Structure formats: C-alpha cells, structure tokens
Amino acid sequence: MRVSAKKLSDYPWILRPFFWNQKRKYGAILQPALLWARVPRLFGAVAVLYGVLDRKSSPLSPILRSLVTVRVSQINWCNFCVDLNSATLAKRSGSTEKVEQLSQWRTSELFDDKEKVVLEYAEAITYSDRQVTDELMLKLSRFFDQDGIVELTGLIAFQNLSSKFNSALDVPAQGFCKTPHEHRQ
Secondary structure, X not given: OOOOOOOHHHOOHHHHHXXXXXXXXXXXXXHHHHXXXXXXXXXXXXXXXXHHHOOOOOOOOHHHHHHHHHHHHHHOOOHHHHHHHHHHHHHHHOXXXXXXXXXXXXOOOOOOHHHHHHXXXXXXXXXXXXXXXXHHHHHHHOOOOHXXXXXXXXXXXXXXXXXXHHHHOOOOOOOOOOOOOOOOO
C-alpha cells in the first residue's frame, strides 16, 4: 500500500465499533477502512453513503448491486474491490459462475436483459471514453423508475470513488474470493 494504516489503538474510539463489525462480518478489518479512517469525518461520510446504497430496501437487488460493484472494480483495476465484491457476488448468487463470466457479460447467457443493460450503463459511466446516451436511458427506463435510475447511478458513482481510491493507494486483495477474476476488458 502506498499509505500505511495506523495502529488500531491510534484511531478514535468512536470508529472502533465499525472495525469490530467488519472483523465479525468478514473475519478481518478491511484495509481501505483503515485508510479512510485516517480522516474520521471522511470515513463516516463514506460509511453512511455505503450503508444507504447497500440497504435491504434498495430498489436494486443484492445480486445486481454486486454485479455493478465487481464490474466497476474490474475496470478501475482495484484488486481489493474485485476480491471482496466477487466474494459477495458469489455468496449472493449462490455460485461463482457470474463472477467468472462478468468480463464477458455481453456474450454470456448467464446474464439477463436487465443485468446487461445495467452493466452497459455502469461501463458508460466508468469508462472515460464513453457517454451515457438517450437510447441507453430509454433501455434503463424499461426496468427502473426515475428513483431507481438515480440510485443505480449513485451506486456506480460510489463504486468508482471506492475503487479509484483503493487502486490509487494500491490496496491489495485480502483473500476473500478464491476464484480467479479477470480485470478490464
């Protein structure tokens, strides 16, 4: 990593329950959390935003959210994000098939029309040489109302923030997903 984490005892006490929860949920404290937490207010803002986007009542299904987070992470070369989000996708979908086929989503029969439109939208936002078109928005509107499109856009933007942060700081994978994953294509 290009920036080091502090010793756990050097973080404000108010952040320690977040670390405890991560250790309980993932078996380890997530390295990016330790980096974001170097600036506690920034960590708090990121944690709240993530909580809103990954809530049970989201109009986006858990599998769809995971597809988006893995694909954006692949594009942004975030080893940590691909690792953690691939493990989450495999858990949510009950297999590693979609993880293994995600970089070929356009030609894979594993992905339905809704998932393909969402992945096309995620790529249009994430790749700097692409744009969201009116035609793409029309395709999205077949599956989502305007609030759903806003939430999907927020999730994609958040994952770009997160994966670019981790990639820039060279946060390594923590070994959550044992499946080989492909990067950018």
